[in-house]
Amino acid sequence: MNKRELFQYVRSASPVTLEGARECPDCVEVRVDAKDLLSFMRFLKTNDVLAFDLISDVTAVDHYTSRKPRFDVVYHIFSLKNSQRIRVKVAVDEGESVVSVTSVWRGAEWLEREVYDMFGIWFDDHPDMRRILMPEDYKYFPLRKDFPLEGIED
Amino acid sequence: MTVPLEKVGEEMILNMGPQHPATHGVLRLVLQLEGEVVKRIVPMIGYLHRGIEKLCEERTYIQNLVLTDRLDYTAAMSNNLSYALAVERLCGIEVPERAQVIRVIMAELSRIAAHLLWIGTYALDIGAITPFFYCFREREKVLDMFEMISGQRITPSYICIGGVRKDITPEFLEALKSFTDTFETYILDYEALLTKNPIWLSRTRDVAVLSREEAINWGTTGPVLRASGVQFDFRKATPYCGYENYEFEIPYGTNGDCYDRYRVRMEELRQSNRIIKQAMANLPDGPILADVPYVVMPDKSDVLTDIEALIKHFKIASGAFQIPKGEVYSSIENPKGELGFYIVSDGSSRPYRMRIKSSCFVNLSTLPVMVEGRHMVADVVAAVGSIDIVLGEVDR
Numbered sequence: 001m002n003k004r005e006l007f008q009y010v011r012s013a014s015p016v017t018l019e020g021a022r023e024c025p026d027c028v029e030v031r032v033d034a035k036d037l038l039s040f041m042r043f044l045k046t047n048d049v050l051a052f053d054l055i056s057d058v059t060a061v062d063h064y065t066s067r068k069p070r071f072d073v074v075y076h077i078f079s080l081k082n083s084q085r086i087r088v089k090v091a092v093d094e095g096e097s098v099v100s101v102t103s104v105w106r107g108a109e110w111l112e113r114e115v116y117d118m119f120g121i122w123f124d125d126h127p128d129m130r131r132i133l134m135p136e137d138y139k140y141f142p143l144r145k146d147f148p149l150e151g152i153e154d
Numbered sequence: 155m156t157v158p159l160e161k162v163g164e165e166m167i168l169n170m171g172p173q174h175p176a177t178h179g180v181l182r183l184v185l186q187l188e189g190e191v192v193k194r195i196v197p198m199i200g201y202l203h204r205g206i207e208k209l210c211e212e213r214t215y216i217q218n219l220v221l222t223d224r225l226d227y228t229a230a231m232s233n234n235l236s237y238a239l240a241v242e243r244l245c246g247i248e249v250p251e252r253a254q255v256i257r258v259i260m261a262e263l264s265r266i267a268a269h270l271l272w273i274g275t276y277a278l279d280i281g282a283i284t285p286f287f288y289c290f291r292e293r294e295k296v297l298d299m300f301e302m303i304s305g306q307r308i309t310p311s312y313i314c315i316g317g318v319r320k321d322i323t324p325e326f327l328e329a330l331k332s333f334t335d336t337f338e339t340y341i342l343d344y345e346a347l348l349t350k351n352p353i354w355l356s357r358t359r360d361v362a363v364l365s366r367e368e369a370i371n372w373g374t375t376g377p378v379l380r381a382s383g384v385q386f387d388f389r390k391a392t393p394y395c396g397y398e399n400y401e402f403e404i405p406y407g408t409n410g411d412c413y414d415r416y417r418v419r420m421e422e423l424r425q426s427n428r429i430i431k432q433a434m435a436n437l438p439d440g441p442i443l444a445d446v447p448y449v450v451m452p453d454k455s456d457v458l459t460d461i462e463a464l465i466k467h468f469k470i471a472s473g474a475f476q477i478p479k480g481e482v483y484s485s486i487e488n489p490k491g492e493l494g495f496y497i498v499s500d501g502s503s504r505p506y507r508m509r510i511k512s513s514c515f516v517n518l519s520t521l522p523v524m525v526e527g528r529h530m531v532a533d534v535v536a537a538v539g540s541i542d543i544v545l546g547e548v549d550r
Contacts, residue, residue, distance in 0.1 A: 026243060026482045055373040056485070057511040061498055076483050076496065076511070080370070080384065083391040087483060107373025110519040118207075133200035133549060142208055149212050 001049070001082040003028060009049060010086070016040050027076075027085040034090050034098055041104045044077060044086065051081040058101075058111035060119045064145040069093035071121055075101070097122035118143035165193065168531070172201045176279045176535040179545030181518075183534065190530040195522050199515075202549040210508040214473040215241055215315065216451065218508070223309035225493070225510065226547040228271050231264035231300070232488045234313040239394055240484035240495035241315045245449060245477055252440045253317035254395045259330070259433045260313060261395070261486075262426040266337075267296040268489035269419045269426075273344060276416070276539040280357045285347050292340050295333050302326050316450030317443035330434060337427050345420060358412035362524035362537035365410055372520045375513045376491025377418045378541060382410035388487035399436075400429050412540035419542075448475050473503040490514050490542055514547040 001009070007028045011021050016036035022029050032040045044052040056076040063070055075088040092098050100123040101108045112123045113132040120141035123129060131138065140147055171182040180201035186194040206225070210218045222237040223230040235257055242249060249257075274289035297307040303326050304310035304319065312319050348354045364374070369382035379386060385406045389397040405421035407414025444450050451470055456463035469475065479501040485494030491513025500506040524537050 024481070025246075026484060053370050054375075056492065057483070057494060057496065057509065059496060059509040059511075061507045074496070074509075076494070080386055080391075085392075085483065105373060106368075106371045107516055107519065110515060111373075114515075133203045135200075142205060147208075149208060 100126040381407035381414035
């Protein structure tokens with residue numbers, strides 16, 4: 001399955017409405033609503049044609065004041081069968097939470113913890129939601145755009 | 155930092171690290187023990203967190219290259235390559251053929267160096283001292299070659315955006331030839347010391363088993379995934395730098411234990427050597443840098459003699475260039491697994507967001523799966539070592 005076929009298949013077979021889908025130079029990119037995330041992710045993994053079984057990455061992008069909702073949570077998932085990657089984006093505002101995908105891919109556990117640690121985005125139904133790189137009593141979220149590079153002195 | 159563990163009855167909480175020789179850096183493990191059996195294990199990371207992702211947002215694409223050296227510092231060349239490929243994909247830069255072949259040679263040499271370091275130190279962890287001296291003897295030769303070509307042993311920053319910094323010299327090729335010709339016999343040396351050694355077997359076999367399903371579900375990549383029986387390699391699955399033109403096998407294991415991880419890496423040494431030999435035989439002539447004036451640095455010798463090149467150099471070095479707007483995720487097969495860069499560009503000379511996907515980070519998260527309830531304290535050392543983590547890449 002090449003990228004074009006993948007793109008068309010995802011668009012036609014998706015069980016939820018896609019807010020956007022495009023073919024980027026590196027992979028197919030899909031945007032879904034936060035409430036549809038888990039069912040869409042289940043579809044990606046369990047669909048036999050797609051078989052997106054390996055989670056590559058979970059991260060976030062802070063659009064700060066330029067956009068509302070403020071954050072995008074970005075998932076990269078790889079299919080061992082098709083050797084293709086898909087990027088899934090979910091928009092989330094400050095203070096809102098996203099549902100965890102650890103029930104689909106266990107490997108998301110630490111990746112989601114890092115997103116929480118760096119951006120302050122909470123993941124619901126996560127088995128162990130704690131900070132991971134920064135100390136537990138740290139008050140700030142360092143990768144947000146309003147956090148200065150030199151840090152904040154306590 | 156408080157630990158989410160509670161002592162029940164006769165159980166004991168043991169702190170291993172962050173200063174412990176077997177954790178290869180500053181990894182802290184909190185163990186909940188019942189007798190000697192590990193009931194729970196909680197890895198605590200972040201002691202080497204330098205905020206590289208944040209730093210990258212404040213520096214230009216050219217400056218960020220040196221930060222990638224400091225991720226997995228046992229294989230800095232590979233990190234450079236992954237970063238350079240990501241930026242090239244973002245800008246649509248085509249790298250000349252000669253530079254691609256040189257990149258393959260460097261990436262495979264750094265794989266050899268990284269695996270040799272792993273075999274040496276892992277054997278040392280488990281109690282075999284001799285392999286360390288053997289492995290470091292050859293690793294020195296690789297590092298000497300890196301020094302010959304870039305002036306640096308550990309942090310070369312040699313592979314840059316658009317190609318490689320300098321052309322390789324005849325002396326380098328000579329050293330490389332004598333290295334690749336003899337390396338196979340050295341691999342036999344290491345294997346003679348370890349592969350059938352009964353102590354080695356009893357310390358590694360059936361220890362820290364990760365099943366095929368678990369390995370995929372936990373998102374592991376690299377030798378950890380392959381040892382669990384998945385014949386998967388990004389060099390074959392999504393070829394870059396012309397890897398599709400080289401003949402090599404993907405070694406894989408069956409049991410997913412420490413021994414299989416050792417066998418996989420050992421075989422990868424052979425395959426890397428094989429790739430380097432093919433690359434040397436088919437080294438084309440031509441330029442080593444892409445001709446993309448707005449972001450690719452001119453050759454240093456031109457900068458010293460040509461005013462145009464000097465101006466170009468000054469403009470790029472001072473950040474007066476623009477990278478097209480867009481985003482890209484690009485990853486390669488590093489010695490430890492997948493090293494991915496997700497770059498979001500807003501059209502300026504600095505990345506708006508740069509995410510580094512580290513395989514060490516993901517592979518380390520499987521440690522509880524490998525150890526909990528099955529093994530004793532001494533096996534924790536074998537398990538941690540077999541994942542092959544570098545804390546510089548775990549914490550970033």
